[in-house]
Amino acid sequence: MTLDIAGLKVTIGGKDILRGVDLRLEAGKVHGLAGESGSGKTMTGLAVLGLLPHGAKASGSITLGERDLLRLPPKELNRVRGGEVAMVFQDPATSLHPMLTIGTQLTEHMRHHLRLGKAEARERAIELLGKVRIPGPAEAYGRFPHQFSGGMRQRIAIAIALACSPKVLIADEPTTALDVTVQAGVLRLLRGLCDELGLAVLLVTHDLGVMSAVADEVSVMKDGLVVESGPRGRVLREPEHAYTRALLDSLPDTEVR
Amino acid sequence: MRRRDPLARGGLLRRLPQAWRQPLAVTGAVLAVAWLVIALVAPVLAPHDPLAQDLPRLAAPGPGHWFGTDQLGRDILSRVMYGARVSIPLTLLLVALSVLIGGLLGACAGYFGRWVDETIMRVADLVFAFPTVILAMVVAAALGASLTNAVLAVLVVAWPAYARVTRGLVLGVREREFVLSGRLLGFSVWRSLRVDVLPNVTGPVLVLATLDIGTALLLLSGLSFLGLGAKPPSPEWGAMVASGVEVFDSWWVATFPGLAILTVVLAFNFLGDTLRDALDPRTARAIKERAL
Amino acid sequence: MLTIDDVVVEHRSPGRAVVRAVAGASLQVRPGEVVGLVGESGCGKSTLARAVCGLNPITSGSVSFEGQPVTPLGLRRRRLTGIQMVFQDPYASLNPRRRVGDQIADGLRTSGDTSTTPADLLERVGLPRDFAGRHPHEFSGGQRQRIAIARALAARPRLLIGDEPISALDASAQSQVARLMRDLAVESGAGLLFISHDLSVVRLIADRIAVMYLGKIVEVGGTAEVWARPRHPYTEALLAAVPKPDGRGVLPAELPGDVPDPASPPSGCRFHPRCPKVMDVCREKSPDFGPVACWLHEPK
Numbered sequence: 001m002t003l004d005i006a007g008l009k010v011t012i013g014g015k016d017i018l019r020g021v022d023l024r025l026e027a028g029k030v031h032g033l034a035g036e037s038g039s040g041k042t043m044t045g046l047a048v049l050g051l052l053p054h055g056a057k058a059s060g061s062i063t064l065g066e067r068d069l070l071r072l073p074p075k076e077l078n079r080v081r082g083g084e085v086a087m088v089f090q091d092p093a094t095s096l097h098p099m100l101t102i103g104t105q106l107t108e109h110m111r112h113h114l115r116l117g118k119a120e121a122r123e124r125a126i127e128l129l130g131k132v133r134i135p136g137p138a139e140a141y142g143r144f145p146h147q148f149s150g151g152m153r154q155r156i157a158i159a160i161a162l163a164c165s166p167k168v169l170i171a172d173e174p175t176t177a178l179d180v181t182v183q184a185g186v187l188r189l190l191r192g193l194c195d196e197l198g199l200a201v202l203l204v205t206h207d208l209g210v211m212s213a214v215a216d217e218v219s220v221m222k223d224g225l226v227v228e229s230g231p232r233g234r235v236l237r238e239p240e241h242a243y244t245r246a247l248l249d250s251l252p253d254t255e256v257r
Numbered sequence: 258m259r260r261r262d263p264l265a266r267g268g269l270l271r272r273l274p275q276a277w278r279q280p281l282a283v284t285g286a287v288l289a290v291a292w293l294v295i296a297l298v299a300p301v302l303a304p305h306d307p308l309a310q311d312l313p314r315l316a317a318p319g320p321g322h323w324f325g326t327d328q329l330g331r332d333i334l335s336r337v338m339y340g341a342r343v344s345i346p347l348t349l350l351l352v353a354l355s356v357l358i359g360g361l362l363g364a365c366a367g368y369f370g371r372w373v374d375e376t377i378m379r380v381a382d383l384v385f386a387f388p389t390v391i392l393a394m395v396v397a398a399a400l401g402a403s404l405t406n407a408v409l410a411v412l413v414v415a416w417p418a419y420a421r422v423t424r425g426l427v428l429g430v431r432e433r434e435f436v437l438s439g440r441l442l443g444f445s446v447w448r449s450l451r452v453d454v455l456p457n458v459t460g461p462v463l464v465l466a467t468l469d470i471g472t473a474l475l476l477l478s479g480l481s482f483l484g485l486g487a488k489p490p491s492p493e494w495g496a497m498v499a500s501g502v503e504v505f506d507s508w509w510v511a512t513f514p515g516l517a518i519l520t521v522v523l524a525f526n527f528l529g530d531t532l533r534d535a536l537d538p539r540t541a542r543a544i545k546e547r548a549l
Numbered sequence: 550m551l552t553i554d555d556v557v558v559e560h561r562s563p564g565r566a567v568v569r570a571v572a573g574a575s576l577q578v579r580p581g582e583v584v585g586l587v588g589e590s591g592c593g594k595s596t597l598a599r600a601v602c603g604l605n606p607i608t609s610g611s612v613s614f615e616g617q618p619v620t621p622l623g624l625r626r627r628r629l630t631g632i633q634m635v636f637q638d639p640y641a642s643l644n645p646r647r648r649v650g651d652q653i654a655d656g657l658r659t660s661g662d663t664s665t666t667p668a669d670l671l672e673r674v675g676l677p678r679d680f681a682g683r684h685p686h687e688f689s690g691g692q693r694q695r696i697a698i699a700r701a702l703a704a705r706p707r708l709l710i711g712d713e714p715i716s717a718l719d720a721s722a723q724s725q726v727a728r729l730m731r732d733l734a735v736e737s738g739a740g741l742l743f744i745s746h747d748l749s750v751v752r753l754i755a756d757r758i759a760v761m762y763l764g765k766i767v768e769v770g771g772t773a774e775v776w777a778r779p780r781h782p783y784t785e786a787l788l789a790a791v792p793k794p795d796g797r798g799v800l801p802a803e804l805p806g807d808v809p810d811p812a813s814p815p816s817g818c819r820f821h822p823r824c825p826k827v828m829d830v831c832r833e834k835s836p837d838f839g840p841v842a843c844w845l846h847e848p849k
Binding site: 434438441442443444453456 | 626628647697
Binding site for chain 1: 748803
């Protein structure tokens with residue numbers, strides 16, 4: 001299943017946030033979306049899920065399979081959200097509900113989308129926690145988010161996103177708030193899951209090192225437009241667009257290339 | 258996404274024009290300005306001398322005495338207008354003093370901490386523990402019934418709220434990096450308070466003060482109503498309502514001063530709400546987005 | 550010039566055990582030298598930086614600057630203005646109510662410098678001179694950080710401390726601002742203690758690197774040396790975990806386990822539960838020596 005974004009334009013209050021974005025996500029591949037703050041990369045991710053801020057106008061098309069997500073009625077879109085397209089956010093401290101056990105947060109989704117019984121959902125939840133390598137998944141099921149470290153919370157957020165077996169995963173700066181050693185673990189997890197489950201992953205990040213480690217395809221955004229797109233090795237080693245070159249040059253590790 | 262600084266002065270000025278276009282704000286502003294104008298020009302505008310008892314007693318509202326007259330034949334309209342000259346300036350003075358005294362005490366409590374904080378806050382707690390109106394009554398009665406003493410009484414019950422709010426705000430600002438930078442550069446604590454801390458806590462305190470004007474006026478009028486404030490024949494609204502209660506079937510004697518109090522309190526409440534919405538970055542953004 | 554000697558900083562929360570945010574750290578900074586202090590969250594590097602400035606009280610050990618002990622910041626006017634600090638959050642490092650030029654002028658007043666103007670300093674940090682009349686909210690994060698640096702430098706410090714000064718900035722601004730701090734500090738003969746979790750940037754500007762883990766400094770050495778031949782297993786893991794933007798698709802190495810709770814650190818060497826080269830002695834005795842605090846590199 002591919003997700004095709006074509007000519008996506010988003011305006012908020014008269015201001016053009018996205019000015020014609022073209023992207024394609026393929027199953028089993030990680031597509032990295034790079035750019036600085038204000039380039040519109042987060043908005044692109046939100047647009048796919050229909051989570052644009054109040055008062056935003058979107059045009060163009062976002063096609064999943066045969067459906068255009070931009071034109072779906074709200075009820076249909078709700079089914080797609082969580083069920084077929086899931087998202088992981090940047091800050092693990094605020095993306096989990098502080099007052100619900102992680103077990104509840106996991107099973108709630110599942111029972112809503114997949115109509116599972118309580119026991120079935122619990123079993124699946126514990127299986128998922130094991131998959132994202134949370135130690136002692138059965139005990140973790142009953143604990144609260146604040147009892148876990150940032151890296152663990154991000155893994156839990158990934159588990160919640162995967163609860164309903166989505167086909168597309170959008171990860172918005174998933175490791176930016178994490179320490180570098182913890183980040184390494186989460187990146188390995190994401191790559192592993194993508195390969196194992198055949199997910200189409202959109203990885204939004206400003207960190208070109210992360211991009212280089214995990215992405216198959218890379219697109220670079222500037223001011224609401226994709227200025228360069230291509231295979232990761234080519235874009236990062238032989239960039240064609242001046243902006244990409246500038247981004248790479250501004251990195252401290254410039255002698256690597 | 259760039260974080261918006263809630264204390265940015267430029268930000269406030271930019272947001273103010275939008276917030277002021279809300280109907281609530283316009284109503285509040287119009288009413289407040291109207292009353293201030295009346296207070297200023299009452300001697301010119303009032304049809305009669307507020308103390309002159311030359312009109313027919315308890316006359317219903319009609320030509321020549323649009324608000325009617327009271328038991329002593331005084332024109333209520335003129336008395337209400339002159340009353341503005343009594344109530345409004347005193348209330349504003351009262352709130353200003355409460356802010357000044359409460360604010361300074363609270364700032365010291367917040368900035369210096371330890372025993373300074375303990376002392377000031379325990380005294381504030383003591384005052385808070387008493388029911389406001391009762392305490393004000395007790396103080397006013399103890400000092401003797403006069404408008405000045407009523408003001409002092411309300412001051413005693415009002416300062417702790419500002420002290421508490423200011424203390425909280427100062428505690429928040431005190432640890433901010435620019436304050437620490439200032440100290441590292443050799444600022445004395447006084448300079449730090451004056452230049453770095455206080456200017457950055459005025460916003461919420463201003464909102465509180467504006468919202469408080471209504472309460473202060475009510476308290477002041479209430480004390481006068483109970484005979485603990487203005488002395489007759491002073492045309493103070495609260496006292497006027499009190500005398501109107503005695504002749505209940507001549508409804509105009511109590512109603513018009515009562516309406517005067519109501520509209521002034523509403524006006525400043527609306528203004529205060531607007532100011533608060535303009536200063537709070539989240540609601541300010543909501544106002545902005547609705548306007549787009 | 551700056552000597553940090555076995556400093557311990559404890560943090561007390563009511564109802565919870567005492568936490569040793571810094572559990573005996575020693576470090577030196579010489580004039581004109583740039584020392585990078587790196588570590589991950591919770592290692593205590595910011596706490597140490599603030600303690601060096603006098604913003605946090607020190608439980609034991611000493612910090613001396615130019616031979617004199619550094620006193621904590623109290624109610625009295627600070628006499629020791631030779632140490633200045635640039636903080637992490639650019640949105641909180643300037644007074645929103647005052648003009649930028651006035652704030653820089655504070656620094657000039659501290660150093661008694663009557664010949665330089667705030668506009669001169671703005672120029673030195675790469676900003677237009679006429680920015681002096683504006684307010685902080687008119688600037689971006691990167692610009693505000695430059696202004697904060699200008700203010701700190703105006704006071705002619707002999708030691709400049711940066712507490713994660715670039716972490717909140719855009720990726721492209723980070724190296725620029727880091728280089729700016731290094732250049733300006735070194736050219737005025739001051740020392741720079743640069744704290745960051747970003748190893749690549751520290752590698753760019755530091756002469757020496759100190760690595761912290763759970764309140765202790767585990768390795769100190771020349772930047773090039775530490776980068777090419779890290780000796781402490783934690784330093785190795787840290788360097789291996791940094792993803793390189795080389796387009797090769799290599800996943801960075803993982804360091805299993807979690808950082809332990811600083812309130813109840815492991816016995817012996819604090820890194821031993823996660824160390825791939827752990828030995829028996831590591832579980833029992835804490836390697837309290839330098840420059841590499843590891844039993845594998847015990848000095849003879």
